[in-house]
Structure formats: structure tokens, C-alpha cells
Amino acid sequence: MANYQDIADWHVFLSPSRSSEGSRRARLRPVRMSTPARKRLMRDFKRLQLDPPAGISGAPQDNNIMLWNAVIFGPDDTPWDGGTFKLTLQFTEDYPNKPPTVRFVSRMFHPNIYADGSICLDILQNQWSPIYDVAAILTSIQSLLCDPNPNSPANSEAARMFSENKREYNRRPKLSARRARLRPVRMSTPARKRLMRDFRRLQQDPPAGISGAPQDNNIMLWNAVIFGPDDTPWDGGTFKLTLQFTEDYPNKPPTVRFVSRMFHPNIYADGSICLDILQNQWSPIYDVAAILTSIQSLLCDPNPNSPANSEAARMFSENKRDYNRRVRKLSSIHQFWPLIESLRRHRGLRMEAHGSGFRRVFVLAFCVAGIWSAYIYQGVLQETLSTKRFGSDGKRFEHLSFLNLAQNVVCLIWSYIMIKLWSSRITGGAPWWTYWSAGITNTIGPAMGIEALKYISYPAQVLAKSSKMIPVMLMGTLVYGIKYTFPEYMCTFLVAGGVSTFALLKTSSKTISKLAHPNAPLGYGLCFLNLAFDGFTNATQDSISARYPKTSAWDIMLGMNLWGTIYNVIYMFGWPHGTGYHAIEFCRQHPEAAWDILLYCLCGAVGQNFIFLTISRFGSLANTTITTTRKFVSIVVSSVLSGNPLSSKQWGCVVMVFSGLSYQIYLKWRKLQKLQRKRKTT
Incomplete structure (x- = not known):
């Protein structure tokens, strides 16, 4: 059914032209490469060639970057083993904001594949996200072959047979696999x-x-x-x-x-x-x-x-x-693809339309209330634990990094419960060991951020950690030579100027008296190191999500906190006088601190729920807006409730920073509006 000659050129040249000029230059030149969709597809192709998943191959067809041919090899030790199944992927200019149309060319017998080859798969429908690339799509389809969902049938006969007579069902894929084996001509030699x-x-x-x-x-x-x-x-x-x-x-x-x-x-x-x-x-x-x-x-x-x-x-x-x-x-x-993807672009610009009218407004208000209440109260608890003197002896809780271990344990248990309660998928997510490297940076980075509270005030820490765009744009400009627009430089200037001026201004004596070890340069340095580690963590999580598209937010939360727990336990309890033992002894002597730590962890777990809900319903732009405004409110709450008075100049710096962040959000929104208008006109 599928000959090697049918798929031969799918994996190599986008243009089969063999002219002398084409022979002299190796640059792949697809037509009309100016649109974001076409540029993204070329990046997908490069990524698929550089690091392809096992048993998957794909490439654009002829000179049309919007139409792909692909081959999926049946997974080993399954009824599909040995089969070579052909597909086509038709993209539109809305990609990656909208999924492609994917169809099997090979004849298939599967509960979730229609007679015309169309595929009933959640990530190609309501669960689509711009983070998915071609490799992730093909990997998900390959996983679907062995893990069908009979409750959402596209082929009722296959679904019934899969549920009632598994043995007979397995015979049919084996027959399909035999038919779909490569049968090249003159293969006797x-x-x-x-x-x-x-x-x-x-x-x-x-x-x-x-x-x-x-x-x-x-x-x-x-x-x-x-x-x-x-x-x-x-x-x-x-x-x-x-x-x-x-x-x-x-x-x-x-x-x-x-x-x-x-x-x-x-x-x-x-x-x-x-x-x-x-x-x-x-x-x-x-x-x-x-x-x-x-x-x-x-x-x-x-x-x-x-x-x-x-x-x-x-x-x-x-x-x-x-x-x-x-x-x-x-x-x-010989380059065909701009190697450095712009560090300033975010993948989740699309705001998904889940519901409309009053219900949509109510859900958004619910998300705002949840994120604000959880993280603002968590900030209050964090500041309390870093500045308060507990008990009659007036001791401070010196082991702030212990909060990360406690947070890891609570979120680990929370995510495990959520997966058991809500996840119907059994396999297909990222293996637990894939998070080991992200777990290292996710352990070190937040620990530095929270240790900074020994040296600078909570408002200063929040302000410093709000300047994530500064290291991103510095790396992009100095290392990769990326050219940003004037408004983007203006945003960075406002944020950098606000944070720098805030750091140089004199802090009130009342605020300094609350700090364990006042040292502004060290505190700000720890915050910026925290941002650097967070950048690596986020990039690694994106890579895992793209490689294992069935990975849910709860899977990531489980994997990250599992490794965070392992690393923190080794660090804090790996020797007889580790800091973990002292932290537990402090909590035993001061139960009030133990309750604050527990509430701090629960706030973090609940806040993650609302962030997941916001991103899934309204997109990352809405989530960025909510979390940015939350940080501003946290500074106000800290100043009013916790007694951290800010001078008028410091308030000016705060306004300066959040003006830059707000303008950055506006630029993203404007880019989204242009993209939506472009969709309507095409």
C-alpha cells in the first residue's frame, strides 16, 4: 500500500528543482515566507529534522510549506508494529493559533479515525495550544494508535469491537499494518x-x-x-x-x-x-x-x-x-531559517473563546479573585515568615528555603490528587525523569528569590522580580543580535529605570529594622539570579510539553515538584546538621510558624489551579495582565498592612515599573488584535 518511492522526497528537499543555480546554493527557499505561519512551519521542519521523535517523519510537499506529507511507523510490540502509515497535514495562515487539518492517507481501522482519514483528537480540536508543533502533533497521533478513546468514537464499529472484543480488534490493526508495510519494487537484491x-x-x-x-x-x-x-x-x-x-x-x-x-x-x-x-x-x-x-x-x-x-x-x-x-x-x-527565535515573543497570545456573555465575564472575575486572593495572602505570609519574631524568645525563622521544600511537598500531593480525580488519560505524558534538569533550576531559583527577603524588603523583592524582561532583552540584544522595536526598548527602560532608582533610594529605618541582614546589593542580586534560573526552567518546560503533547499542567506540576522535593530533601536532610532539621525543630517550638508555612503552601497550590484555569480559558495574555496587577496590589498591601512605608519617590518608581509592564501588555494586545484582523481578511 505504501511504497518507499511515495515517501522518499518527503524527508529532504522542499523544492525538487535541480537547476545549476539551485545546485550551487543550499538555502531552502519556500515561497511567501513572510507570514508568521510560514516562518513557524520552517522552524517546525528544522526542529523535526534536528531532533525527531522515534518512528516519525515529515516534510513539506513540493513548494508548498502549508501542505505536509508525513509517515508514522507503527510502534513496536503493538498490533500496529511494522506498519508505515501515511498522513497529510494542511495548515492555514492562522497556524499556530489554529491547528492543521490532519488526515490519514493510509486506510485505518481505529475508534478515533473517521472513514475519510480525519482524526478525532483533543489537541486538534478544543485542547489545541500554540505551543504544539508538527513533531508534537505526529507524536500524539502515534500515541493515539495504541491508546484509543472509545468514548469519543469516529468509527463506531472499531469502538464497539475495541470495548467488547479486544482480541478481534487487535487482528484488524495487524492486517492494516501488513498492508501498510513498505513494498518497494525490485527488492530482491x-x-x-x-x-x-x-x-x-x-x-x-x-x-x-x-x-x-x-x-x-x-x-x-x-x-x-x-x-x-x-x-x-x-x-x-x-x-x-x-x-x-x-x-x-x-x-x-x-x-x-x-x-x-x-x-x-x-x-x-x-x-x-x-x-x-x-x-x-x-x-x-x-x-x-x-x-x-x-x-x-x-x-x-x-x-x-x-x-x-x-x-x-x-x-x-x-x-x-x-x-x-x-x-x-x-x-x-545556506540558512533557510532564522536560527534564533525572538526571545520576546510568547506562544500563548491567543485568547480562546470558551463561552460568552455573562458566563465568560463571571469565569474571568472568578479567576481574578482566585489569583489575587491566593497570591496576595501568600505574599503576606511570606513577608511575615521572613520578618516576624516568634515566641517569647523573639527568634526569627532563618530557614526560608525550607518554604520551597514545604511548597514542593504540598504541590506534589495536590497535583497527584488532581490527576487521579480528573485525568482520564493513562499514558502518553512526559516520563517523570524528564523533569530532572528543570527540577534543579526550579529548586535553586525560587530559593534565591525567597532568601532575598533577608536582605531587602518584600516590596523591593516583588519589584525586582517583575523585571524579567530586562535579562531577556539583554541576552537577545548582546548575545543573539536581536533587534527590538522602540516601544519594546521603552518598556525595558521604564522597568529598568524604576527598579534601579528604587534600589538607590534610601529605605525607611522602620523597614530596615525588620530585615534579618540588610544588604541591598546581595538581595537584588539574588532576585536577578532567580529570574535567570526561572528562564531556563520555563524553556525546559516548553520543550517537554512540545515533545510530549499529552502532558497536562498537572503532569508538569507533579514532575517538577517531585524533583524539587528530592533535591531539597537531599540538600536539607543529607547530613546530620542540615537546615531541614533546624526548620522542623523551629516549627515544633513555634506552632504559629508551622501554621503560616502550611497556609503559605496551600495558597501556592490553589493559586496554580486558578492560573491553569485562566490560561486554558482566556490565554496567557489575560493571565499576564492579572498576575502583573496582582504584584502591584501586593506592594500596596505590604505598605499598608505590614508597615513598610514607601516614600513618594519610591512610589514613583513603583508606578514607573508597572507603567512599563502595562505598556508591554498593551503591545501584546495590539499584536493580537492585528493578528485577528488579518485572519478576518484572509
């Missing part, structure tokens, strides 16, 4: 059989930054793409090759040539490659993946003693700086 194994292996377990497939109807001629390795002069380049095999393969190596123009000591002018494993060091054990991986390594580790390009070899040996500059220039010619 050992070379052709071996090449088909190589192709299957390359699709199921591809090395990073490598893609390849047979060309047209010829299994003996392959097209391939190598992406320049990160953090090298070749970074960002997209280099095309051809591999010509003979019937002697794998006993003899293929003839490999670069189609892209190259400047390298071991690559000839005609694109041929001087590489030992393609000559005297060849072994039948090498497959296509090994060949392409070796060539990718050769780019960064040339051998000038065996030159194919004498000029490149001389420059590499005598003037490495000029050589790298020449290679970077070549890589920039």
Missing part, C-alpha cells in the same frame, strides 16, 4: 534490501541534525540534508548531499557528493568528499546513518594533511580565524 533497512533505521532512530531518504523511484539514489552542528562555524547551515549506491553495497561504499557549495579542506570542487570510511577504511558495517554522521563530524574536524581543497587546507592551517569567517559566511548563505 541484497543491496536494495539493506538500503531499505537503512532507511527504516534512519527514520526510527535518526542521529541529530541528519535527514535522508531515497529519491523518486530509485532506492539506489538518495537525497540527504546535514544541519551544521551547533556552536561551530557551520552552525545554522543546511547542506544538501546525494548518495549513489551500487548493487555491491554494502560491500562497497556509495559515491557521496555535496550539492551545496562547500569550502572545506576535504571536499572537492565538485562536492566529492575525501573521507577514509568512503575509501580504504570502508566496512560493510557502516549504514547510511553512519555515513552521514561521519560527514557531519568531518565538517568540524577536517584533515588538512589530506586536502581536496588546497586553499581551504592552507587557510585552516595558517589562518584559522579567516577560515572560520569564510565558513560562517557560507553557512549564512
Whole structure:
């Protein structure tokens, strides 16, 4: 049913043109790449090639970036094992704000797949989010094959059979898998059989930054793409090759040539490659993946003693700086995608329409009240624990980082309960171990933020932590060369100026007397380190959500707090006199502090519920607006209730910071309005 020639070029060239000009330049040039949807699809393609999920392949069709072909290989040890199932994905200019239309081309028998190949999948309907990319879509569909939902049937016969006669149902997918096996022509020779194994292996377990497939109807001629390795002069380049095999393969190596123009000591002018494993060091054990991986390594580790390009070899040996500059220039010619995604753009600009009229207003008001009450009261408790003297002995609670451990434990239990009560999904989310790296930064960052309360006042801490845009734009401008608009620079100037001036102004003696160890530079430094760690945590969570699209907010909450609990327990109880023992002893002697800690943790868990609800119903823009205004109110509450008087100049700084944040929200809203008007006109 599905021949290799049908899917061969789906994985390599967007444009099959073989003109001489096209041979000289490797830049992929899809038409009309000015729209956000097309730029995002090119990023999806690059991401799919650099880090593809196992058993999935996809690429744009011909010159149309909006229409994709894809292949899903049936998961091992399932009734679908061995099948090769073809799909199409039709995108619109609303992507990623709206999902694509996805259909199976292969004939399928599944409870959630209609007769015309359409798929009944929540993330393609009401659960869609702009964070999902093509890899996430295909991964979700692959998971759906083995984990159908008979309660939402698209094929009533399949749903009934799945529920009533599982054994008979499993026979049908096995039949579909047998029909959908690759059946290339003239596959009787050992070379052709071996090449088909190589192709299957390359699709199921591809090395990073490598893609390849047979060309047209010829299994003996392959097209391939190598992406320049990160953090090298070749970074960002997209280099095309051809591999010509003979019937002697794998006993003899293929003839490999670069189609892209190259400047390298071991690559000839005609694109041929001087590489030992393609000559005297060849072994039948090498497959296509090994060949392409070796060539990718050769780019960064040339051998000038065996030159194919004498000029490149001389420059590499005598003037490495000029050589790298020449290679970077070549890589920039071969770029098809702007490598650095703008750090200032947020994925959740879309406000979803769940309900309308009075009900929608009521739900929004409920979310605002929930977020404000939970986090404002949590701020009051946090300030109390950091400044209050407990008991007759007037001791301070010095172990503020213990609050993070307590918060981790409560949120871990809370998220586990919510998953058990509300989640109907059994599998498909991110494995628990994937959160280990994000758990480290999520443990260190908040600990620094809360420890800052020993050195600066609560209003100062809130103000400093509101300036997240400053390190983001600094990194974007200085490291990645991103150009921001004047209004965006104005927002950052207002926030940076407000925070800096607030820090330089004299703090009232009453506020200083409440601090355990007054030290403004250290306190602000801890806050900015907290922001830096939070940035890494958020990026890692986004990556996990994209890789495992069935991962819910509760899954993330569970995984993050599991690792946070593990790390904090090791840090606080890993030795006989750890801070955790002292914190527990303090709570035993001062039950009032223990109650404050418990309420602090419950406020955090409840607040997370309202944030999840707000994002799912109204989008991240509404959530950003609510949380930003909440911070301003927290400063007012701290000044009025907790006795942290601010001077008129300090209030001016507060207004300055929140004016910048409000203007940033307005810019996002205006961008959203333009996007919505554009949808209506297209």
C-alpha cells in the first residue's frame, strides 16, 4: 500500500528543482515566507529534522510549506508494529493559533479515525495550544494508535469491537499494518534490501541534525540534508548531499557528493568528499546513518594533511580565524531559517473563546479573585515568615528555603490528587525523569528569590522580580543580535529605570529594622539570579510539553515538584546538621510558624489551579495582565498592612515599573488584535 518511492522526497528537499543555480546554493527557499505561519512551519521542519521523535517523519510537499506529507511507523510490540502509515497535514495562515487539518492517507481501522482519514483528537480540536508543533502533533497521533478513546468514537464499529472484543480488534490493526508495510519494487537484491533497512533505521532512530531518504523511484539514489552542528562555524547551515549506491553495497561504499557549495579542506570542487570510511577504511558495517554522521563530524574536524581543497587546507592551517569567517559566511548563505527565535515573543497570545456573555465575564472575575486572593495572602505570609519574631524568645525563622521544600511537598500531593480525580488519560505524558534538569533550576531559583527577603524588603523583592524582561532583552540584544522595536526598548527602560532608582533610594529605618541582614546589593542580586534560573526552567518546560503533547499542567506540576522535593530533601536532610532539621525543630517550638508555612503552601497550590484555569480559558495574555496587577496590589498591601512605608519617590518608581509592564501588555494586545484582523481578511 505504501511504497518507499511515495515517501522518499518527503524527508529532504522542499523544492525538487535541480537547476545549476539551485545546485550551487543550499538555502531552502519556500515561497511567501513572510507570514508568521510560514516562518513557524520552517522552524517546525528544522526542529523535526534536528531532533525527531522515534518512528516519525515529515516534510513539506513540493513548494508548498502549508501542505505536509508525513509517515508514522507503527510502534513496536503493538498490533500496529511494522506498519508505515501515511498522513497529510494542511495548515492555514492562522497556524499556530489554529491547528492543521490532519488526515490519514493510509486506510485505518481505529475508534478515533473517521472513514475519510480525519482524526478525532483533543489537541486538534478544543485542547489545541500554540505551543504544539508538527513533531508534537505526529507524536500524539502515534500515541493515539495504541491508546484509543472509545468514548469519543469516529468509527463506531472499531469502538464497539475495541470495548467488547479486544482480541478481534487487535487482528484488524495487524492486517492494516501488513498492508501498510513498505513494498518497494525490485527488492530482491541484497543491496536494495539493506538500503531499505537503512532507511527504516534512519527514520526510527535518526542521529541529530541528519535527514535522508531515497529519491523518486530509485532506492539506489538518495537525497540527504546535514544541519551544521551547533556552536561551530557551520552552525545554522543546511547542506544538501546525494548518495549513489551500487548493487555491491554494502560491500562497497556509495559515491557521496555535496550539492551545496562547500569550502572545506576535504571536499572537492565538485562536492566529492575525501573521507577514509568512503575509501580504504570502508566496512560493510557502516549504514547510511553512519555515513552521514561521519560527514557531519568531518565538517568540524577536517584533515588538512589530506586536502581536496588546497586553499581551504592552507587557510585552516595558517589562518584559522579567516577560515572560520569564510565558513560562517557560507553557512549564512545556506540558512533557510532564522536560527534564533525572538526571545520576546510568547506562544500563548491567543485568547480562546470558551463561552460568552455573562458566563465568560463571571469565569474571568472568578479567576481574578482566585489569583489575587491566593497570591496576595501568600505574599503576606511570606513577608511575615521572613520578618516576624516568634515566641517569647523573639527568634526569627532563618530557614526560608525550607518554604520551597514545604511548597514542593504540598504541590506534589495536590497535583497527584488532581490527576487521579480528573485525568482520564493513562499514558502518553512526559516520563517523570524528564523533569530532572528543570527540577534543579526550579529548586535553586525560587530559593534565591525567597532568601532575598533577608536582605531587602518584600516590596523591593516583588519589584525586582517583575523585571524579567530586562535579562531577556539583554541576552537577545548582546548575545543573539536581536533587534527590538522602540516601544519594546521603552518598556525595558521604564522597568529598568524604576527598579534601579528604587534600589538607590534610601529605605525607611522602620523597614530596615525588620530585615534579618540588610544588604541591598546581595538581595537584588539574588532576585536577578532567580529570574535567570526561572528562564531556563520555563524553556525546559516548553520543550517537554512540545515533545510530549499529552502532558497536562498537572503532569508538569507533579514532575517538577517531585524533583524539587528530592533535591531539597537531599540538600536539607543529607547530613546530620542540615537546615531541614533546624526548620522542623523551629516549627515544633513555634506552632504559629508551622501554621503560616502550611497556609503559605496551600495558597501556592490553589493559586496554580486558578492560573491553569485562566490560561486554558482566556490565554496567557489575560493571565499576564492579572498576575502583573496582582504584584502591584501586593506592594500596596505590604505598605499598608505590614508597615513598610514607601516614600513618594519610591512610589514613583513603583508606578514607573508597572507603567512599563502595562505598556508591554498593551503591545501584546495590539499584536493580537492585528493578528485577528488579518485572519478576518484572509
